[in-house]
Amino acid sequence: MTGDQSPVGTPPPGCPAHGDRYPLYQLADEAPAVYERLRARGPVVPVDLSPGVPASLITGYNEALRVLRDPTTFRKDPRGWQQTVPEDCPVLPLMMYRPNCRHADGAAHSRLRLAVTDSLDRVDLFALRGYVEKSAEILIGRFAGRGAGDLVADYARVLPLLVFNEMFGCPPDIGDRLVQGMSGIFDTVNAKQSNEIMRDAVLELVRLKRREPAQDVTSWLAEHPVELTDEEMMHQILTLLGAGTEPLQNLIVNGLRLLLSDERFAGDLSGGNLQVEDALDEILWTDPPLANFAMTYPREDVEFRGVTLPKDQPVVISLAAANTDPALATEHRGGNRAHLSWSAGPHTCPAQGQARLIASAAIEKVLDALPDMELAVPTHMLKWRPGPFHRALHSLPVNFPPVAVTRGDGGQAASTPAADVPAPKEGLAAVLSARRSAHGPTSRLGHLRRATRSWLRHG
Template sequence: MTSQAAPGQACPAHHGRKPLYGPEFAADPAATYQALREHGPVAPVELAPGVPASLVVGYSAALDVLRNPSAFPRDPRRWQAKMPPDSPVLPMMMYRPNCLFTDGAQHARLRAVVTDSLARVDANALRAHVERTADRLIARFAGNGEADLLGEYAQLLPLMMFNHLYGCPPALGDRLVAAMRAIFDMVEPERANAELTQCMLELVALKRQRPDQDMPSWMMAHPARLTDEELIHQLILLMGAGTEPEQNLIANGIRLLLADDRFAGNLSGGSLPVEEALDEVLWTDPPMANYSASYPVEDTDFAGVRLPAAEPVVISFAAANNDPALAGQQRSGNRAHLAWSAGVHSCPAQQPARLIASVAMEKILDALPDMRLAVGVDELVWRPGPFHRALAALPVRFTPVAVPVPSDESPGEARWNAQPTPSSSIPAAVTSTPSPPPSPREGRRPWWSSLARLLRGR
């Protein structure tokens, strides 16, 4: 017979720590966060079997950690050295020379490359491309009367956007997508991480030979002079942050609009409260629920808890946003949530991420105004994992409609702002270090088609 812990207590098998993995946590993370609050603003958890951590569940405590990188640095290498190489959380938490896992001057240098390159993406061009991409995807299933809006829409759209932003050939994009999903789902993590790195090596080699108006080319040419290793891991960071969390933001937002009477009641009247729904999701169900790990330099007393040196201190954006101390706050239009993190490591791509999600939601609601969930909201299944808040599927039904497929953009159209935005903190210099020659160019085909086949299992 399996022993059960009393309410609010962790199972003895986890050494007094609440597990943040498995279907039980995925189905009702709020119950776990509520139990963890009995410990105070910081509580003991397991990120995976045998991987202890401290989870910050209080809003004020989370801000204290995020705004104090000197006491809570991001470099995980002392912790990483004690972890088995096949630990399922390593690909998400291992050191990479990018702006997420660095502090101080090194962080400022690496972050400048990201922010300066993102500044070259024109918001109007981005919106237009999201709209065209959304129309293409919707046209594929609008005549069927039913769809899985996760696999056929919310998942594909940000992946296609990143392939476009990265100027990535379709076949290489397929491999990047598969490897990134395996890392988030902690499936064969060593193999997935090796494949992801190899794909980025090939992409960097391609852009060295044929630079274009895309993120890898801009980052190569940045005066910060990234090494190839730094460039690869900056690109991995951007893709990881801009695909899996973005699909979850879109899917969770659509779910809220269809299932919550506060929002669904307005859909038939033509008033689409997308911005309000996004605010609500970012507060209550942020797409990255638990992340932003830091590692105290020495044993530290914090919020009434002794934090061991070099053991992960993970921020629960979901629990902190729903701290009972914040009860009664107006959420619509309130951007004080922690879904984008805070402090010097806050997400540098908040505006484009929000734009992509809002346009995606507006387009699907405009095209399919009588859309409804195909199952009860309580029957929706959430994917296990300690980091994300991710649906496994989002089945819907609607009246079949014919949606015209938009024409391709003009081959000569300038996709983005071609003029660089210089960083005030980085002196001008040559581009980054060279790479081996790229693999042969793929044959031409629609840049989004292979992604669709891959994620539909074809």
């Protein structure tokens, strides 16, 4: 439940049945049911992003497209709204104006976005996959011998940082501060302090690359013909890191959750990484890592689908609600990329190709290294982090036979039984055996996955 528990049959506080603004900042475990209730109220719903911070949430797919494709009416510059909220507003660090392409319109947006897209286009995708695989092997090797792990804390939370450190030429000490700051902002916890940590770390990186350029995205931004200032460079990097750490972590975790729990994917013998790509398509439709985002601010009061959208008040796109709008009647999502999880219009995510490559390689790597991996708890017991913007699990606990992960031929990871890993205590072994017996479908998924991978490797 979000917020306080309510008696059976009584709408919870903030429910549309009460006619008030829904507290989006409390959104967590029951998100899909909340979106269904909000859509029933209409394609535009009043919400609070944090206590006392109102916004209009767009829940309809077609309405979302209309907003995202109309930058003349719905501008990205938040400074008019920013003047109306206190400095300690929890969502301010994520929404405040920065001179980046996300908050720019018109010619200013075109200039900044050109620097970003040109720099990203110089990334060698083959090398990028190598960064992911190398980083994944390091992380998997740290917990593979235990026979258990948390794919959030042990894997997905750290992996994007390691990859982005390579892409941006970021030293580890700066990277650690970046992740600390970004996580705090998305959780809206100590947001002001987190923003300062993140800003200082990126500015230090920018100045380092001005002095010592290399073959990385930060240096390419510095060299770009549009001649970005240090301040502009810092904010383009913050934007890319914001999209490439927390949301990418959530895409990896949500994809793994689906693959480990849904027999449609575990039993797919169609070949190669197709099941991973289909799972990512499914997640981007149904559980996008940024559930509510792509904020815009009307230039004037706007009448929209029978609702007045006030000037400068945030209009937030519910990517999750719009993607699952029943009006779409979209049941076959594999290979269908018409979802809004990368946004739409002139502000479509410029790094979606790189993000998808990182997520798919990360998922393939851990499934190949630990083919007998199973969820340690049923999916309904998994807990989601509350917050107005993201769709993020607290943890994704898994069990598997302990293995030693070694470097194989051709740079592939090879898994072998870990003979030097002590057997689990009898009590723990009994608990795990009982859990597998009690959740038969999860256990069957492990057998299906083993058969699939054996078939793919040996024919």
